[in-house]
Amino acid sequence: xxxxxxxxxxxxxxxxxxxxxxxxxxxxxxxxxxxxxxxxxxxxxxxxxxxxxxxxxxxxxxxxxxxxxxxxxxxxxxxxxxxxxxxxxxxxxxxxxxxxxxxxxxxxxxxxxxxxxxxxxxxxxxxxxxxxxxxxxxxxxxxxxxxxxxxxxxxxxxxxxxxxxxxxxxxxxxxxxxxxxxxxxxxxxxxxxxxxxxxxxxxxxxxxxxxxxxxxxxxxxxxxxxxxxxxxxxxxxxxxxxxxxxxxxxxxxxxxxxxxxxxxxxxxxxxxxxxxxxx
Numbered sequence: 003x004x005x006x007x008x009x010x011x012x013x014x015x016x017x018x019x020x021x022x023x024x025x026x027x028x029x030x031x032x033x034x035x036x037x038x039x040x041x042x043x044x045x046x047x048x049x050x051x052x053x054x055x056x057x058x059x060x061x062x063x064x065x066x067x068x069x070x071x072x073x074x075x076x077x078x079x080x081x082x083x084x085x086x087x088x089x090x091x092x093x094x095x096x097x098x099x100x101x102x103x104x105x106x107x108x109x110x111x112x113x114x115x116x117x118x119x120x121x122x123x124x125x126x127x128x129x130x131x132x133x134x135x136x137x138x139x140x141x142x143x144x145x146x147x148x149x150x151x152x153x154x155x156x157x158x159x160x161x162x163x164x165x166x167x168x169x170x171x172x173x174x175x176x177x178x179x180x181x182x183x184x185x186x187x188x189x190x191x192x193x194x195x196x197x198x199x200x201x202x203x204x205x206x207x208x209x210x211x212x213x214x215x216x217x218x219x220x221x222x223x224x225x226x227x228x229x230x231x232x233x234x235x236x237x238x239x240x241x242x243x244x245x246x247x248x249x250x251x252x253x254x255x256x257x258x259x260x261x262x263x264x265x266x267x268x269x270x271x272x273x274x275x276x277x278x279x280x281x
Contacts, residue, residue, distance in 0.1 A: 005088055005114070005115045005116070005117055006105075006114075006115065006116050006117035006118070007105065007109075007116075007117060007118060007251055007254050007255060008117055008118055008120045008214060008251075008255070009090055009117040009118070009119060009120065010119075010120050010121070010125070010129075010213075011119060011120070011121065011125050011126040011128075011129035011130075011131055012129050014090060014119065014126075014131075015129065015130070015131065019088060020088070021088040021089065021090050022042070022081060022082060022083055022087050022088065022089045022090070023038055023040050023041040023042065023089075023090050023092070024041065024042055024043075024044040024081070024089060024090070024091050024092070024104060025037045025038065025041040025042065025043050025044060025092060025093070026044045026045075026046055026050060026091050026092065026093045026099070026100030026101045026103065026104040027043075027045070027046065027093050027094055027099055027100055028045055028046040028047045028099070028100060029045070029047070030043065030045065032094075033045070034135060035135065036133035036134065036135055037133060037134065037135075038092065038123070038126060038131055038133065038134070039131075039132065039133075039134045039136075040138065040139075041092075041138065042081055042138050042141070043138075044081070044091070044100070044104055046066065046099070046100035046103065046244065047066075049069075049077055050066070050069075050100060050103050050104055050107060051065075051066035051067055051068065051069065051103075052067045052068070052069055053065060053066050053067070060242075060269050060270065060273060061270065061273035061274065062270070063265065063266050063270055064241075064242045064243055064265060064266035064267050064268075064269040064270035065189070065190075065241065065242035065269040066103070066242040066243055066244055066265070066269075067243075067265060067266070068107070068152070068243075068265055071111070071149065071150055071151050071152065072146070072150075074107065074111060074147075074149075075111075075146040075147040075148075075149050075150070076146045076147075078108075078111075078113075078144075078146070078147035078149075079143055079144045079145050079146040079147055080141070080143050081141060081143075082141045082142055082143060082144055083113070083144065083147060084144050084147065085112075085113065085115075085147070085148065086115065087113075087115065088115045088116075088117075089108060089113070089115060089116040089117070090116075090117050090118075090119055091104040091105050091108075091116065091117070091118050091119065092118070092119035092122050092123060092126065093122050093123070094122055094123045094124070095122060096120075096121055096122045096124075096125075096208055096212040096213070096214075096248075097118050097122060097214075097247075097248050097251065098204055098205070098244075098245045098248050099244070099245075100244060101118050101119070101122060102118060102244075102245070102247035102248040102250070102251050103243070103244045103247045104116075105117075105118045105247065105251060106154070106247040106250055106251070106263065107152075109154065110152045110153055110154035111147065111149045111152060111153070112149045112153060113147070113149075118251060120213045120214055121211065121212045121213040122212065124212055125211070125212060125213060154262075154263070155234070155260065155261065155262035155263070156262055156263050156264070156265060157237045157262045157263070157264045158264075158266065159264075159266055159270055159271060159274060159276075161237075162196065162237060162239070162264050162271075163276070165237055166196070166197070166198040166199070170231065170235055171231065171235045171236070171237070172200055172228060172231045172235065172236050172237075173196065173198065173199045173200065173236075173237045173238075173239065173264075174199065174200045174201070174202060174227070174236060174237070174238045174239070174249065174261075175195055175196065175199045175200065175201045175239055175240065175268070176201075176202060176203055176204040176238060176239070176240045176245055176246055176248065176249045177201070177203065177240050177241055177245070177268065178203050178205075179201060179203060181193070181195075181241075182195045182199075182201040183195070183280065183281060184278070184279070184280030184281065189241055189269070190241065190268060190269050190272050190273075191272065191273065192272050192278065193280070194272065194278035194279055194280050195268065195278065195279045195280070196239070196268060196271050196276075196278075196279065197277055197278065197279035198279070199239075199279075200227065202223075202227055202249075204240070204245045204246070204248040204249050204252075206223065207220065207223075207248060207249060207251075207252040214251075214252065214255060215252075217255045217256055217257065220252050220253075220255050220256040221256035221257060221258065223256075224252070224253060224256050224258055225258075228258075232260070233253060233258040233259060233260040233261050234260035234261065236253075236260075236261040236262070237261065237262045237263075237264050238250055238253075238261050238262070238263055238264065239263070239264035239266075239267040239268065240267050240268070241267055241268050241269050242265075242266075242267050242268075242269045243263060243264065243265035243266065243267045246263055246264070246267060247263065249261075250263060
């Protein structure tokens with residue numbers, strides 16, 4: 003069956019086949035305070051990155067580096083996810099707080115049957131889905147997922163620096179306009195941007211109610227932004243490689259796949275001693 007990249011809460015409620023529901027928010031307290039029934043906690047800081055590992059250094063790979071492929075394969079198996087499992091990811095930020103990162107990680111690892119819950123927890127509750135504080139039932143684990151590497155395009159800090167010098171490429175920052183201009187910085191040690199980048203906040207992918215715009219609207223938006231640059235010559239980043247995945251999903255919806263993810267993003271760049279832009 004065709005599945006993803008989005009599923010509405012209404013469609014999820016009507017689905018007659020089993021799904022593995024993953025809550026991608028950060029923090030066990032947040033999950034414990036209320037989550038969708040049957041959901042497993044795929045903590046952004048613990049399961050979707052190495053941010054909680056001993057010796058973690060955001061100067062080397064940013065605030066949310068990807069786990070090693072072998073660790074990710076083992077984690078998927080522990081969640082009972084195999085190649086045929088239908089997975090639905092959600093968070094409380096319409097995909098911007100781990101949901102789209104989880105979607106990207108699964109797709110990049112070769113898993114096709116994954117969808118983001120469009121509108122996240124807010125839309126789910128409006129559709130009649132209730133939150134629970136009950137612990138999830140114990141899972142029947144599977145062997146490690148049969149994957150060995152990330153398949154979708156990525157760029158490292160050296161490549162991004164080179165791409166900025168190439169007129170046939172574009173680098174897109176999806177943080178807020180205020181952060182891109184260097185007026186505020188709530189997380190990283192210094193405000194600013196990677197010089198030479200474009201800016202289109204990931205929130206511009208959404209309608210007023212927090213669901214994704216239509217594929218046609220997204221296509222028009224990104225064709226205008228790219229101005230003739232093909233999607234495979236685009237690199238997308240944010241603060242730490244999380245909300246950038248929201249825009250990568252938007253490009254997928256728009257029929258414009260192939261852009262690369264800079265996982266380290268601004269959180270790595272601003273700690274590297276490289277020049278910063280403002281204004």
